[in-house]
Amino acid sequence: MRGVLLVCASVSIMGISYGLAAHTAGIPLWANLLLAVFVLAGSSEFLFVAAVGAGVPPILAALTSALVNTRCFVFGFSIASFLKQGRSLWMAGHLINDEAVALALVEGKRDRKRLLYWVTGVGILVSWPIGAAVGGMLGGVIPDPAALGVDAVLPAVLIAIAYPAMKDRWTAGVVMAGAVLAVAATPVVPVGVGPVVALAALPLVLLRKKELT
């Protein structure tokens, strides 16, 4: 649970840097907040505000930014494996994000997974928009987030959470192969689609099913 708090704190810091980026791109505060609450998917929001700020028509910017969230489809599948059926799924779906999925992933039992998923998801639904609002209001007052290394926070959080899930060498090998594929693909596929290419490494698992722990 302490992990959840720290993750939410990190998310609000990233939210501040997103708010600053939105401010710099000339996005009004209300639009920034609508994005933070109803899209609730950091990297696609960054991309959207940057594109709109650069003069891309918002509708076009929305369609390209939505591609970044293709991985949410896979995450949806993953959360459905431990969440309860019923109407709450319609809310749970909106809460899908890298961090909540990762924290649930490393739990062993289903009810722990469910708990961690909901608590982190709701925590991020609160901490991300708060960060975004603070960043949007402080635009021009506080220093460039790049100078503070904020862009290194997302990969660091994901590594810290996902590391324990690589319990055995075989899983680690598949994960690494996937990362290499994603990195190789990124320069040539639309922005945000690179990580999904990593899934092409999954059939490797089937070669040695027995070793799954």
Add this chain to the structure above:
Amino acid sequence: MHGSLIVGIAILALCTYALRMSGTLLGAKREFSEETEKLLGVGTTTLLVAVAATATLFDGNSVDGWARPMGVLAALVATVCRMPIIGVVVTAAAVTAGLRLAGMS
């Protein structure tokens, strides 16, 4: 400008929700065997680490300097050394910021 901005936000929100819910609802329809669940776990880990790797090396589609990769490498070392998440995050940001202060991009 405001009108098209609202439409853009609505499209992004709806497309994102559609992606999330289609995966969730498709998944909710099936019974997961223990084996499938493990396979999904490996898939999810693969995806998360791929997100981390691409977010480390790229800004969008292009490589943008060494400061962040060095910061994340330091975070990886901190993780392997069993540092708590807060330590990992602070290490990543501090190393990246320090290198940028020293002139690395």
